[in-house]
Amino acid sequence: AQSVTQPDIHITVSEGASLELRCNYSYGATPYLFWYVQSPGQGLQLLLKYFSGDTLVQGIKGFEAEFKRSQSSFNLRKPSVHWSDAAEYFCAVASGGKSTFGDGTTLTVKP
Amino acid sequence: NAGVTQTPKFQVLKTGQSMTLQCAQDMNHNSMYWYRQDPGMGLRLIYYSASEGTTDKGEVPNGYNVSRLNKREFSLRLESAAPSQTSVYFCASTLAGVLGTETQYFGPGTRLLVL
Numbered sequence: 001a002q003s004v005t006q007p008d009i010h011i012t013v014s015e016g017a018s019l020e021l022r023c024n025y026s027y028g029a030t031p032y033l034f035w036y037v038q039s040p041g042q043g044l045q046l047l048l049k050y051f052s053g054d055t056l057v058q059g060i061k062g063f064e065a066e067f068k069r070s071q072s073s074f075n076l077r078k079p080s081v082h083w084s085d086a087a088e089y090f091c092a093v094a095s096g097g098k099s100t101f102g103d104g105t106t107l108t109v110k111p
Numbered sequence: 112n113a114g115v116t117q118t119p120k121f122q123v124l125k126t127g128q129s130m131t132l133q134c135a136q137d138m139n140h141n142s143m144y145w146y147r148q149d150p151g152m153g154l155r156l157i158y159y160s161a162s163e164g165t166t167d168k169g170e171v172p173n174g175y176n177v178s179r180l181n182k183r184e185f186s187l188r189l190e191s192a193a194p195s196q197t198s199v200y201f202c203a204s205t206l207a208g209v210l211g212t213e214t215q216y217f218g219p220g221t222r223l224l225v226l
Contacts, residue, residue, distance in 0.1 A: 009151070032213050043115075043201055043217035044154075090153065094213040097142050097161050097205065098169075103153040 002027040002093045006102035013081050014110045021076040021105050023091030032094040033074040035065055038104075039087045047089075050074065061085070083109045113137055115218035117202050123224045124192045132187040132221050134202030142205045143185035144169075144215065145177060147198040154201065160185055192225045199223070 003026040013019050025031055032051050036044040048059025055067040065076045074091060086109045091102045118133045136143065141162050146154040156169030160179040174196060176188045185204075189196060199222050203215040 034214065036215075036217075041220075043219050044203075044215070045217070046214050049214060092215075094215075097213065098144075098156065098159060099213070099215055101154040103151060 002031070002095055002100045004091050004093050004100055004102035006089075006091055006105050008105045009103070010106045010108065012108040012110060015083050016080050019076075019078045019081045019085070019107070021089050021091075021107070023074045023076065023102060024072050025074060025091070025093045026072065027093055027095065029095075030069075033065075033067060034092040034094065034099070035059065035063070035074075035076045036090045036092060036101075037061075037087050038090065044090060047076070081107075081109055083111065085109055115202055115204055115216050117200075117218035117221050119221060120219070121222045123226065124189075125226050126193060128192050129188065129190050130192065130223075131189075132200055132202075132223075133184070134186065134218060135184045136202075136204040136216070137183065138204060138206075138216065139182070140204035140206050140216070141182070143179065144203045144205075145175070145185070145187045146201045146203065147171065147196075148201060148220075149198050157187065157200075192223075194225045197223060197225045 005024045034049045035047040038044045050067045088104045088106045090104045092099045115136045144159040145157040155171045158177040160166045163182045178186045199220050202218040
């Protein structure tokens, strides 16, 4: 069975600092990997996704993620965080039309 | 193009009452899903429908039923609400079955409180 682990429940960074959110997955074959963002009171929105090819994928809002098969990881990064990035972030793995989500990481941005 | 819509946005029920959460998508997607989101627990799949006419249980189906009314609509019913069903419910859809199309598109959620 596929599973996703987001080790950090809550991260606080200063505005303008860099960000890395961790995601580890468990899946037998090459996974479809996603990062979603959820603003308060809203549904989830896709940030980026990896299916195959280049292991560094670019997403919306200046986010990127790197797929590392050897580490079973798909970490999300942003070089300079903006106050509007404060939200909850979910990593997910998809297979056979179903997605499994991590428990989420809440990002707080300090001014 | 409204994407995924859900009604109602908010609902308060008393224990034992029933209700149906409605979901519709206008993206011609094949697959639809119902999740519940509880603090610190991410999203848990309740039921899903891979295609019109089919439904399957997810991780936490007990206490719920679903109906895939047509390709556009997928409803979730609570027959006898319990306080443990207090949660935020999200509907999602995906084209599915085609490589590169498993992105899930989410509705805005229904916030349910069961007293």
